[in-house]
Amino acid sequence: MSLTIYSTLSGKKEVFSPREPGKIGLYVCGITVYDYCHIGHARVLVAFDVISRFLRSQQWQVHYVRNITDIDDKIINRAQENSEPYTDLTSRYIEYMHEDEKALGILPPDAEPRATAHIADIIAMIETLIAKDFAYQASNGDVYYRVSRFAEYGKLTNKDPEQLLAGARVEVDSAKEDPRDFALWKFASEQDVGWDAPFGRGRPGWHIECSAMSKACLGAHFDIHGGGPDLPFPHHENEIAQSEAANGCQYANYWMHAGAVRLDGEKMSKSLGNFFTIRDVLKQYHPEVVRYLLISSHYRSPINYSEENLVEAKAGLDRLYSALRGYEAVPAAPLSELSDNEFYQKFVAAMNDDFNTRVALAVMFDLVRALNSAKGGADAEPLVSALKAMGELFGLFGCAPDSFLQSASADDIAADDVEALIAERTQAKRDKNFARADEVRDQLLAAGIVLEDSPEGTKWRREG
RNA sequence: GGCGCGAUAGCAAAGCGGUUAUGCUCUGGAUUGCAAAUCCAGCUAGCCCGGUUCGACUCCGGGUCGCGCCUCCA
Secondary structure, eight states: OOOEEEETTTTEEEEOOOSSTTEEEEEEEEEEOSSOOBHHHHHHHHHHHHHHHHHHHTTOEEEEEEEEEOOSHHHHHHHHHHTSOHHHHHHHHHHHHHHHHHHTTOOOOSBOOBGGGGHHHHHHHHHHHHHTTSEEEOTTSOEEEOGGGOTTTTTTTTOOHHHHHHHSOOOTTOOOSSTTOEEEEEEOOTTSSOBOOTTOSEEEOHHHHHHHHHHHHHOSSEEEEEEOTTOIIIIIHHHHHHHHHHHSSOOEEEEEEOOOEEETTEEOOTTTTOOOBHHHHHHHSOHHHHHHHHHSSOTTSOEEOOHHHHHHHHHHHHHHHHHHTTOTTSOOOOGGGOTTOHHHHHHHHHHHBTOOHHHHHHHHHHHHHHHHHHTTSTTHHHHHHHHHHHHHHTTOOOSOHHHHHTOOOTTSOOHHHHHHHHHHHHHHHHTTOHHHHHHHHHHHHHTTEEEEEETTEEEEEEOO
16 A cells, blocks of 8 residues: 655655655754744644654654754844843743643654754855855855755745746845845854854854754655645745755655644734644643644644634544543554454555545544444454554543543542532432432533443543 | 635535545434433535536636735744
8 A cells, every 4th residue: 555645846646655665754844942832833743743653653664853943033032032041042942842742642753953953064054055156155244045046946836936036025235146045144243142154153044954954864865844834935945945956966855734723714823923822722621632633634734723623622532532431451452463454444545645634533433333333242342452553543542531531620520529429329319319310410410520321330521 | 916725514524526424513213210322314515607427526617715825933
């Protein structure tokens, strides 16, 4: 079964062909660390987490690299506002980012390079670009990339270089030869944050770090480059220009971009200020609910962030978890034992088709229906272990069903009180005092507790 | 203006040139002391106008509307 991936470069789904058999080099643009991560970041993190988990499950040897941008104008400005060293700011937000990732069940990438740890690589690449005449030092000390020298500029996003020139904003006081040129190295005085380089003291521009770090971690030519929806232009276009000019070979073979998270129909972004941070959302919703929401649509589709969608995601996950109740002891099936399982085969086929998590999820629900029908019989356990295996590929089912279904927010009724009332109701039922039993049930329902009687006793869960 | 993406039932969201997507909601049935959960059955679809085809939600053309990028942003 072959893997197909939609590539921004070709604008269509392509059959994936690795550079080396069985191996995948994957570079994803990470986060600029000067603020808390928001749900848009979570989208990219979860998407590539699921993608890398799935690829590994299919025996691909994945080398997953996701960088951290820890030097940049915004970082410097924010640090100045806070009157603190920029390194204090970045290390703090890197820590927060790791906390958020852990909370969301994001597995760490194989490498997490930081721009400031690759200054030498960055300088070396800029030197090469200057030597090849693809870059020049301007009168203000900055080093710029000479866009006119790269004939294929615009090939990722179908931009016409001439029209970019016509539409480019004319910057006053610009030292650029051409308004399309972009900074590789920004001049820094002795008091400013900076590093010494043959072309003078300064700090790297935004785009060059990814070219340098991906080369250091994966080589000049690698398989897949990914990132968020706002990166194709100019960032990835510029990366291509830098890397292909400096290295003299193709850069990434496939380009993957996640869809935007929207809020009221508008893209959520730091610059618009309309974002919800991951940690704020996790105060109200279980991390797996957030994961479920993010994988319940295709990674390339825009997704709307709303309270209603989170509630719906919770309802869907409740159904999955409810099916697992009573089978806590059954382990997830090893994937090697599932090759004949029709549900798993469909699941894998969906994921091999450009990572169609929504269809894969539909397969899991088909499995749930089969499982619910089979409960009590001998056929149930294999279905449970298959379902658990698929859920784990999505980073779900990290909880015991009861603890997920009964997980409480701060102002919810305590589990002990629920249990006590259930005991009272059970006694009332035994006494045939159904009026009292129903009264207790209504009381609990008003507190968000739903009761489910079963031969093994009364189960409960929280709703809403 | 340029480039690109999308328009599916009450809501969310997929595949597919002819045969049930799926989840939530809703209706009926089974089950239950009554419920809930579960199972079974069912109701709500494919922006508009043309074309291709025996047949189009699915392909092609033209509209309309929405969104993203074209400046830092995942």
